[in-house]
Amino acid sequence: MISDYMQVRNPRAPDILVLIDLTERIGHFALHDANEAWRVWSLTRGKNLAPASLHRWRAILMAAINSGCRARGLTPPYVATVQKIQPPASVYLSREDRDRLLACYSENSRPVALTLCFQGLRSGEALRLDWQFVDFERQSLFIHKTKTGRQRSVPMHPRVHREILALWEKRGKPDKGEVFLTASGEPYHDQTRVRFGGNPFRFVHNQACRRAGITGFTPHSWRHHWASWMVMSGCDLFTLMRLGGWSSLRMVERYAAVSSDHLSDAINRLT
Secondary structure, three states: OHHHHHHHHOOOHHHHHHHHHHHHHHOOOOHHHHHHHHHHHHHOOOOOOOHHHHHHHHHHHHHHHHHHHHHHOOOOOOOOOOOOOOOOOOOOOOHHHHHHHHHOOOOOOHHHHHHHHHHOOOHHHHHOOEHHHEEOOOOEEEEOOOOOOOOEEEEOOHHHHHHHHHHHHHOOOOOOOEOOEOOOOOEOOOHHHOOOOOOOOHHHHHHHHHHHOOOOOOOOHHHHHHHHHHHHOOOOHHHHHHHHOOOOHHHOHHHHHOOOHHHHHHHHOOO
8 A cells, every 4th residue: 555655646755655664664554453553562662762753754754554455445554553642841941051052063063053942943844955045235145945844034134144145155156056065075865865754964973962062952852942032032922933934933932931031021021
């Protein structure tokens, strides 16, 4: 059924890689044993995945199973659901920790970290950034490929503008090509081409965290850090949603309670 689904539905490249893995590992199970197949996969390949990743893998598997069952007039089998996913806790650094961590990145990787810190981009959005989408005149970035499929333009933070402008001039003012390159001068691997996912920036990020003595802070934590500080600086949730490319206000509501200090400032202005 999985191979039929790939031919008929023509899924996205990342989903195809997921389906290939599922086929190789549990494709020999009979349809009525789908729940057992999922259990086996969850205890082996999926044992170290986060609930959000498990949920995505199960959704792709069920899409293939349901499509095949509809085509054959069969009743889809029961496959256990993933434990309810709780929104991740907001993680943010103090200004002192932020500056110390940024200083611990290599010269080559620091522009990426600054962009993540002050623009709130997802890692993939930053690493795919192309010079043709950098507007120095308007001081804005056009995010052309996003997780949600919604393109957006965002104003450049002054620190990001200075960093990227210096990088552009150093490179000979190119009009296209990836903005951020590895230490060897190659583009970061597109996350959609990594077979089992993963962040190509994680290694250099982890090195910086070790040097700075900061634990539990992933590349994606920069996005939480940015959103938290945006709220604490007075940004309303609707503006935050648009700048960060979230699809609904529900996705940014957790940042409303990051700190009581900015709320105290607001209420103390009441006379």
